[in-house]
Amino acid sequence: xxxxxxxxxxxxxxxxxxxxxxxxxxxxxxxxxxxxxxxxxxxxxxxxxxxxxxxxxxxxxxxxxxxxxxxxxxxxxxxxxxxxxxxxxxxxxxxxxxxxxxxxxxxxxxxxxxxxxxxxxxxxxx
Numbered sequence: 281x282x283x284x285x286x287x288x289x290x291x292x293x294x295x296x297x298x299x300x301x302x303x304x305x306x307x308x309x310x311x312x313x314x315x316x317x318x319x320x321x322x323x324x325x326x327x328x329x330x331x332x333x334x335x336x337x338x339x340x341x342x343x344x345x346x347x348x349x350x351x352x353x354x355x356x357x358x359x360x361x362x363x364x365x366x367x368x369x370x371x372x373x374x375x376x377x378x379x380x381x382x383x384x385x386x387x388x389x390x391x392x393x394x395x396x397x398x399x400x401x402x403x404x405x406x
Contacts, residue, residue: 283377284336288322291383295324302326332390341374343386347393
């Protein structure tokens with residue numbers, strides 16, 4: 281798990297920043313930073329449907345993004361069905377180690393998917 285431990289040291293400040301940005305804008309109990317190098321996972325869950333992880337197991341190192349497809353997609357046509365709210369689990373093998381830019385890009389992909397989801401509004405009263 282040495283590669284994941286090295287990535288953790290660079291990835292954790294990015295994840296903590298994301299958790300600070302989304303605190304109070306997501307359901308109770310989220311965002312949740314996962315820091316479990318011994319278990320092979322480092323990442324963040326913004327809410328139950330949006331997460332990004334870097335994982336390591338016996339077969340190698342992976343970048344994993346979990347998100348939901350939006351319920352509205354302009355690319356849907358009569359000849360091709362697109363199911364609303366389908367979860368997308370994207371597990372990408374990583375060769376070598378991830379650069380800081382690649383780690384930021386993973387988080388940006390997650391934030392973009394979360395921020396562009398239609399029709400979800402969280403109202404808070406302070």
